[in-house]
Amino acid sequence: MTTATGFGPLPEILADASGAPAVGRTFRRAxxxxxxxxxxxxxxxxxxxxxxxxxxxxxxxxxxxxLRVGQAMNPSAYGLWIEHAMEAGTLRSAIRRLxxxxxxxxxxxxxxxxxxxxxxxxxxxxxxxxxxDPRAHIDHVVPSMLKIVRRFAGAAWRPGWVGLxxxxxxxxxxxxxxxxxxxxxxxxxxxxxxxxxxxxxxRPVGPAAHDARPLTRSDVVAHAGVRPFHAVTAVEDCIQxxxxxxxxxxxxVAQRLGLSxxxxxxxxxxxxxxxxxxxxxxRRVKAAELLASPDMRVGSVALALGYSDxxxxxxxxxxxxxxxxxxx
Numbered sequence: 641m642t643t644a645t646g647f648g649p650l651p652e653i654l655a656d657a658s659g660a661p662a663v664g665r666t667f668r669r670a671x672x673x674x675x676x677x678x679x680x681x682x683x684x685x686x687x688x689x690x691x692x693x694x695x696x697x698x699x700x701x702x703x704x705x706x707l708r709v710g711q712a713m714n715p716s717a718y719g720l721w722i723e724h725a726m727e728a729g730t731l732r733s734a735i736r737r738l739x740x741x742x743x744x745x746x747x748x749x750x751x752x753x754x755x756x757x758x759x760x761x762x763x764x765x766x767x768x769x770x771x772x773d774p775r776a777h778i779d780h781v782v783p784s785m786l787k788i789v790r791r792f793a794g795a796a797w798r799p800g801w802v803g804l805x806x807x808x809x810x811x812x813x814x815x816x817x818x819x820x821x822x823x824x825x826x827x828x829x830x831x832x833x834x835x836x837x838x839x840x841x842x843r844p845v846g847p848a849a850h851d852a853r854p855l856t857r858s859d860v861v862a863h864a865g866v867r868p869f870h871a872v873t874a875v876e877d878c879i880q881x882x883x884x885x886x887x888x889x890x891x892x893v894a895q896r897l898g899l900s901x902x903x904x905x906x907x908x909x910x911x912x913x914x915x916x917x918x919x920x921x922x923r924r925v926k927a928a929e930l931l932a933s934p935d936m937r938v939g940s941v942a943l944a945l946g947y948s949d950x951x952x953x954x955x956x957x958x959x960x961x962x963x964x965x966x967x968x
Contacts (some may be wrong), residue, residue, distance in 0.1 A: 644680040645680045645718055662699050662700065671881075676881070683877035690766075690773075695801055706775065710784055722784075725738055730842075731788075731839050735752075763832070766778070766830075778804060779804075792844075797838070800822070802824070871908060878956075888946040924960045926944070926955075932968050
């Protein structure tokens with residue numbers, strides 16, 4: 641799973657390049673509700689995020705779309721865990737903080753600091769998916785990693801090369817020119833070489849903000865609203881995502897998680913719950929939130945919760961509360 645903040649200004653850049661309808665087509669082809677644009681703290685399967693970037697690049701006909709999105713992003717857009725890292729005293733310490741914090745943002749990936757042939761490598765390894773083109777998603781991470789290094793090394797710093805974990809293609813020359821460094825392909829993960837001097841150089845300190853205090857891990861965890869990634873929370877996240885489109889079925893959620901329906905049900909049973917129990921609990925909480933809005937009608941709430949027939953929602957609400965649903 642990953643957090644929707646990770647697609648950054650992709651919708652806006654895509655709309656500018658190819659028109660607003662291209663945004664809707666991109667989300668539909670990636671199997672995601674367009675409403676996700678307005679609720680970016682939602683979680684979604686990492687494969688869907690990678691697919692969103694791939695579909696956007698294809699629809700725009702722009703091999704460099706992912707890189708352009710990354711160049712337009714402030715690294716802090718990913719979350720407070722990045723800001724926490726940027727406050728570290730050295731790049732080496734910042735990368736340690738990133739290695740810890742990335743799990744709050746995304747499962748199936750890691751931030752690395754490794755030695756390779758006598759040099760240090762700042763790296764990002766992400767899960768690969770058999771039928772999804774990873775290039776645009778990988779490319780959008782490159783500018784943020786470079787900006788993090790420059791936070792410590794200075795704006796003029798340039799890497800000797802950048803290693804990408806996919807095969808080269810005809811767009812390699814334009815990619816290298818846009819990055820401003822040699823690009824090496826078919827690397828084991830996204831790699832940026834940094835020297836020991838850069839790793840251990842003290843971060844330049846600017847004027848302190850009034851009453852500012854350094855962020856702590858507790859601040860980061862509280863802001864992320866983090867929960868352990870396991871079967872139940874993954875299903876909860878997928879249900880929330882599906883309800884943005886006013887639908888939710890066990891088959892769709894299982895497909896998002898790369899499981900058969902039977903496997904998903906069996907896994908949840910081992911956790912002492914079921915898909916219907918989780919869906920029922922989420923619907924009850926969301927129903928209370930939606931009915932508190934004077935702009936909503938009971939029928940609209942039913943549709944937003946994935947009920948095709950409002951009477952089914954009314955029966956469920958009576959079961960939850962003992963009363964019929966009314967808008968307050």
